[in-house]
Amino acid sequence: MNGIATTLTSWNAGRTRVTAPPRATFTQLMRGATIGAPHDVAQQLRVLNATLALLEQPAPVKPVRLNETME
Numbered sequence: 001m002n003g004i005a006t007t008l009t010s011w012n013a014g015r016t017r018v019t020a021p022p023r024a025t026f027t028q029l030m031r032g033a034t035i036g037a038p039h040d041v042a043q044q045l046r047v048l049n050a051t052l053a054l055l056e057q058p059a060p061v062k063p064v065r066l067n068e069t070m071e
Contacts, residue, residue, distance in 0.1 A: 007054045009034050009047055022059030025051045027068040037070050 007023035011034045027034060027047060035051075036044030047068055054061055 005055050005059070007051050009051045020060075021063075023051075023054035023057070023061045024063040025054065025066055026063055027066045029068055030070055033070065036068065043068055 005023075006021065007025070008021050009025045009027065011027055011029050011031055025047065029036065029047075035047045047066060050064060050066055054064065
């Protein structure tokens with residue numbers, strides 16, 4: 001909790017919840033595309049911005065679930 005602020009983005013909330021990261025976003029994207037679909041810059045920026053926004057909050061923060069999916 002003290003030191004470098006960290007956050008992560010994952011597609012698998014079940015496994016990540018066990019490690020209890022201080023800040024996390026979860027998507028409904030596929031493995032290998034946790035930050036967004038290939039070549040979908042707008043989606044990638046939405047996920048990245050939502051994840052980085054968590055750094056503005058003191059940890060621990062409840063995980064954020066994003067409704068991002070692969071089309």
